[in-house]
Amino acid sequence: MTDPRTGRRLRTATVVAVAGGTLALLPLTGAFAGGGGSAHGGGGHGGGHADGHPRSVIFITGDGMGAAHREAARLDQVGFDGQLAMDSLPIAGLQTTDARDPEDTVTDSAAGASAWATGVKTYNGAISVDVDGEPLPTVGQQVEDAGLAGGIVTTAQVTDASPAAFFANSTDRAAQDDIARQYLERSRPEVVLGGGEDWWLPAGDEGTHPPRTGDTEDPEVSRSTQGDLVARAQAQGYEYVSTAEEFAAAGSGPLLGLFANEEMFQQRPEGQGDEFDPAVSLADMTTKALDVLSQDEDGFFLLVEEEAVDEMAHNDNGTRVLEAMRSLDAAVAVARAYVAEHPDTLLVVTGDHETGGLAIEDVDPEDESGPGGTLDPSIAGGTESGEDGPFAVAGTGGAHDFALDWTTTAHTGVPTVVTAEGPGSEDLTGYYPNTHLYDVVTSVLFG
Ligand SMILES: [Zn+2]
Numbered sequence: 167m168t169d170p171r172t173g174r175r176l177r178t179a180t181v182v183a184v185a186g187g188t189l190a191l192l193p194l195t196g197a198f199a200g201g202g203g204s205a206h207g208g209g210g211h212g213g214g215h216a217d218g219h220p221r222s223v224i225f226i227t228g229d230g231m232g233a234a235h236r237e238a239a240r241l242d243q244v245g246f247d248g249q250l251a252m253d254s255l256p257i258a259g260l261q262t263t264d265a266r267d268p269e270d271t272v273t274d275s276a277a278g279a280s281a282w283a284t285g286v287k288t289y290n291g292a293i294s295v296d297v298d299g300e301p302l303p304t305v306g307q308q309v310e311d312a313g314l315a316g317g318i319v320t321t322a323q324v325t326d327a328s329p330a331a332f333f334a335n336s337t338d339r340a341a342q343d344d345i346a347r348q349y350l351e352r353s354r355p356e357v358v359l360g361g362g363e364d365w366w367l368p369a370g371d372e373g374t375h376p377p378r379t380g381d382t383e384d385p386e387v388s389r390s391t392q393g394d395l396v397a398r399a400q401a402q403g404y405e406y407v408s409t410a411e412e413f414a415a416a417g418s419g420p421l422l423g424l425f426a427n428e429e430m431f432q433q434r435p436e437g438q439g440d441e442f443d444p445a446v447s448l449a450d451m452t453t454k455a456l457d458v459l460s461q462d463e464d465g466f467f468l469l470v471e472e473e474a475v476d477e478m479a480h481n482d483n484g485t486r487v488l489e490a491m492r493s494l495d496a497a498v499a500v501a502r503a504y505v506a507e508h509p510d511t512l513l514v515v516t517g518d519h520e521t522g523g524l525a526i527e528d529v530d531p532e533d534e535s536g537p538g539g540t541l542d543p544s545i546a547g548g549t550e551s552g553e554d555g556p557f558a559v560a561g562t563g564g565a566h567d568f569a570l571d572w573t574t575t576a577h578t579g580v581p582t583v584v585t586a587e588g589p590g591s592e593d594l595t596g597y598y599p600n601t602h603l604y605d606v607v608t609s610v611l612f613g
Pocket residue numbers: 230275476477480521577
């Protein structure tokens with residue numbers, strides 16, 4: 167990375183020290199201190215990796231994706247003898263996800279992603295701060311300091327808990343406008359693609375995506391208390407896009423894309439306004455992010471998240487969960503193709519926790535809410551802790567089907583599956599706490 171004001175290379179001033187597996191940061195470069203200038207580091211060789219051989223990480227999370235979500239998706243998409251892209255990775259392990267919360271045992275996405283991003287367990291709602299509220303160094307900040315590129319791709323708000331924990335610190339996950347401000351002032355990811363325009367524009371400036379005026383519960387109005395952060399991003403050198411057309415025409419420099427006011431979908435029970443048709447697909451956003459990030463010869467860290475797995479599972483909406491899983495696996499296929507061409511890249515596919523207490527069952531009229539179950543929202547209580555289906559097993563010509571049975575509309579504490587390939591992936595076999603992923607990711611990037 168080169169200081170845009172002096173032209174002096176900065177990377178050598180920001181080497182990270184690793185001792186006993188613990189990563190310590192030396193002082194910041196100040197490469198972008200004072201604002202202005204390009205958001206893009208680019209150029210240079212060697213990255214943060216100690217042997218001068220740059221490596222990259224693509225970290226893909228299906229928010230709320232447990233083993234049952236993956237298996238339901240396999241049956242739905244490829245059938246008994248098929249294999250999803252996410253299941254075709256050569257390494258598999260299981261991670262435990264419990265938080266360190268004063269009240270809860272089961273994690274939320276903020277504490278879960280904080281464990282990945284900092285290696286430290288914390289309370290629910292925390293964005294990479296410890297149990298005392300003290301900020302912790304995050305992978306996204308360390309990437310910036312070491313001269314690598316960083317990227318966010320999500321169907322949630324780009325400032326939602328999972329991406330936020332990798333690139334910001336906050337005692338409150340709800341402070342999304344402040345998290346956006348930190349992206350611009352501190353972690354400066356070169357690619358930010360997803361939803362959440364409402365948090366980048368002040369009240370009264372509705373930008374590209376108008377409020378949902380008919381929706382009194384969730385009107386989706388702009389609410390940044392940090393001013394016009396889109397304009398600030400543009401002043402820092404980001405190209406801003408907010409429609410599929412603009413996205414398709416985007417250049418190869420630093421890129422901010424906000425394609426929805428909040429999530430890029432509408433999470434509701436079946437038939438109650440649920441929508442899953444993102445303006446730009448997760449796979450296309452992933453392709454674009456890799457195009458931009460791979461220009462940095464120092465390596466990169468890219469977070470890819472399909473948020474609808476969790477949000478639709480909170481609504482016990484099996485049909486939409488399966489659609490979200492298709493979206494996610496298509497993005498994994500993009501990442502696998504990239505890794506095939508760039509073997510110095512670690513690819514991880516996992517979920518931060520399980521949502522819904524999901525089980526896969528035979529269709530049985532005697533069992534609980536019965537066959538077909540709750541696709542009819544007029545059944546009292548039917549869409550909560552109910553049963554969805556039947557869904558066909560692909561390739562069986564209708565001979566086999568399955569039901570999805572939910573035990574809760576909340577998160578659960580079952581371990582989640584981790585699959586991986588590339589450098590460091592061999593350390594992801596076994597059964598370990600979610601903080602272990604931090605150790606592996608940082609040793610690949612900086613070790
Ligand atoms: Zn959730």
